[in-house]
Amino acid sequence: MKIKINRLNHVQLCIPVGAENKAREFYSQLLGLTEIPKPVSLQANGGLWYEVGDIELHIGVENMNGEKSKRHPAFEVENLIEVKQFLHSKKVIMKEEIPIPNVERFSFFDPFGNRIEFLQKT
Secondary structure, eight states: OOOOEEEEEEEEEEEOTTOHHHHHIIIIIISOOEEEOOOGGGGGGOOEEEEETTEEEEEEEOOOSSSSOOOEEEEEESSHHHHHHHHHHTTOOEEEOOOBTTEEEEEEEOTTSOEEEEEEEO
8 A cells, every 4th residue: 555645734842741831932932933722622731833834833741751752743644544454454553642623643653663643634
C-alpha cells in the first residue's frame, strides 16, 4: 500500500506543566504568533495552539522528565482507516487519541520510539 500524505498539519512542542503564561510571552508577544482556540475536548490538558502560515504549532504540557514525550509531527493523509489497518497489519505500535471534532486521527511509533500522528479531516 502507498500511503498518500497531503501535507504537514501541525508540529507539537512541549513546555513544563503550568508554564502557559511564559509560553505566551515568547510565542505570542515575542514571536508575534496568533493563538487559536484548542478544541474543548483537549482544553483540560493545558497548553496552547498557534496558527503559523497554513499549519499549526501545538504547545503541549508535560512533566519534562525525559520519559515518552507528546512531541510529534502530524500529517494529513488520505484513506485514514485503510492506512491504520495497513500499519496494524505490519505490527506497528499504535496509540488511540482523544477525539477532536471533525478530525479522525491516531498516532503510531517508529522503531526508535518517535511518535507520529496521521489524521484526516471529516
